[in-house]
Amino acid sequence: MYVFAACAFILAAVMGSAWVTGQFTTPLVDRIDGYVSELAARDQPWTRLFRVSDALAGLACALGVAAVPRVPREWPGWLALAVCGLLTFAGGLFPLDCAALSDPLCGRADTSFAHRAHLLVGVLATAAVLAGMAVLSARWRSRVSWLLTLLTLAATLLTGAGLAAGHGVGLAHRAQLAFVAVWLVYAAMRLLVADGVEDEPAPMRVATGREGGVGGAKGVPSDPTVGYGGPHVVEQGSGPAVLITAASGAAWFHWDVVAQALAAHHRVVRFDRPGLGLSPRSPGRPTLYAEVARLAALAPDHPEQVTVVAHGTACWHAEAFARLHPLCLAKLVLVAPCCPVSRPSRPVARSVGRWLPALGGTWGATALARVAGPAAHRLLTGLPDPSGVYRMGKVTAAVAGEWLARRDMAADLRRLRLEKPFPPVPVIVIGTGEWGGCGERLARDLGGTLVRVPGARRVLHHHPDAVVEAVAVR
Structure with missing residues (x-):
């Protein structure tokens, strides 16, 4: 992602410097007293070329x-730079009617909305790029960046002075754009250097209150939105161990009511899979065997056994855990299990899945999550997001990654069913009231008991007592 972002900034610098060749292709635009944007005016011969260059x-x-991979406290600078890019794009869509300074006749007649919009977005884009350069220079503490920022500011002031004096605007404006282009290349070089620095595991701290759920938390990164590290784990209560694994895209706090009820007589362990909740990202894509290994690592040591409670697609992880680690399991409670899909995974899905962890750490993913994450979570679950985890870009990427990995996980589970027998442990499947559904077939295949609950897709919200009773029954 560092390399991709650096290439994009270099491309922006090159396309934004197309005015250099315009000095020779559009001689009617005054090089000393004319705006660079006059090259793209509607009445100029190469207007489409320069308008496309500005937009690109x-x-x-x-x-x-x-x-750009997300770095804490740099967001104001990158936001200002993104606003500058969008305004520059808008400037390409709304060109000048004519060469405003080079043509004495320009402006005598009424100008169009596009002409006035171009002048406005030009001023706003200049302010945005200066703000972005200043903020990032302060964060980077770079003398080179500060030098280019101050030179750009000086050229901007000279442009304003030249406009007031009626002479020299073109020279100052061209210098301003040149300094901005050089700064973009410098920013690209910084990103390429940063790409050679390996990410260190995120430091851990103990969280309290709602941030860690009921009973506190262990293994919470100081900033789970950046870097990699161990999973976010919540433990509460004492007694026989109960390990809860949430549905695809879900977080630990979805189980607060169930965990609080079970904690009276059990030691309840909840966790967030990589990228979800407060867990940092993982450099790899989700796999069935990785989730089984995670369950095995969180299960108590032999000879103690654990009751595993799983929801949705996490039921696949729980069943695979039972087949691969039969001596660790005391009971299996499967809530609204999903039927494994039979269609093979496509290579493009695997390729996208490999990129998603890196994409989840970028500013683009963060912006998307801030806009759509909380609303989508409430729409799908009907529950609030007290810790704001669905405002994190890593969570959006992790949800997409788990969805893309479904077919490969299902294929692994089907192979595992042929190779490893299911152990003779109690199994309770909580399914919907429909006959012949996935829950009924799974209960029959595993030799378990089916408990029908209306609306089992939201059983944690409407019928949490059904899960508590399933764990407590002997």
Whole structure:
């Protein structure tokens, strides 16, 4: 992602410097007293070329910001740079009617909305790029970045002075754009250097209150939105061990009511899979065997056994855990299990899945999650998000990654069913009231008991007592 963002910024610098060749292709635009944007005016011969160049430069800049890996406290600078890119793109869509300074006749007649919009977005884009350069220079503590920022600011002031004096605007404006282009290349070089620095595991701390759920938490990264590290784990209560694994895209706090009820007589362990909840990202894509290994690592040591409670697609992980680690399991409670799909996974899904963990750590994913994450979570679950985890880009990427990995996990589970027998342990399947559904077939195949609950897809919200009773029954 560092390389991709750096290439985007270099492309923005190159496309934004197309005015260099315009000095020779459009001689009617005054090089000393004319705006660079006059090259793209509607009455100029190469207007479409320079309008496309401006639009592509703006898009490349915004795309570069979206691909930059997230670094805490740098967001105001990158946001300002993204706004500059979008305004530059808008400037390409709304060109000047004519060469505003080079043509004495320009402006005598009424100007169009596009002409006035171009002048406005030009001023706003200049303010945005200066703000972005200043904020990032302060965060980077780079003398080179500060030098380019101050030179850009000086060229901007000279542009304003030249506009007031009626002479020299073109020279100052061209210097300003040149300094911005050089700064973009410098930012790209910084990203390429940062790409050679390996990510260190995120430091851990103990969380309290709602951040860690009822009973506190262990293994919470200081900032779970960046870097990699161990999973976020919540433990509470004492007694026989109960290990809870949430449905695809879910977090630990979805089980607060169930965990609080079970904690009276059990030691309840909840966790967030990589990228979900407060767990940091994982460099790899989700797999069935990785989730089985995670369950085995969180299960108590032999000879103590654990009751595993799983929801949705996590039922596949729980069944695989039972087949691979039969001596560790005391009971299996499967809530609204999903039927394994039979269609094979597509290579493009695997390729996208490998990129998603990196994409989850970018500013683009963060912006998408801030806009759509909380609303989508409430729409799908009907529950609030007290810790704001669905505002994190890593969570959005992790949800997409688990969805893309479904077919491969299902294929692994089907192979495992042929190779490993299911152990003789109690199994309770909580399914919907429908006959012949996935829950009924799974209960029959595993030799378990089927408990029908209306609306089992939201059993944690409407019928948490059904899960508590399933764990407590002997």
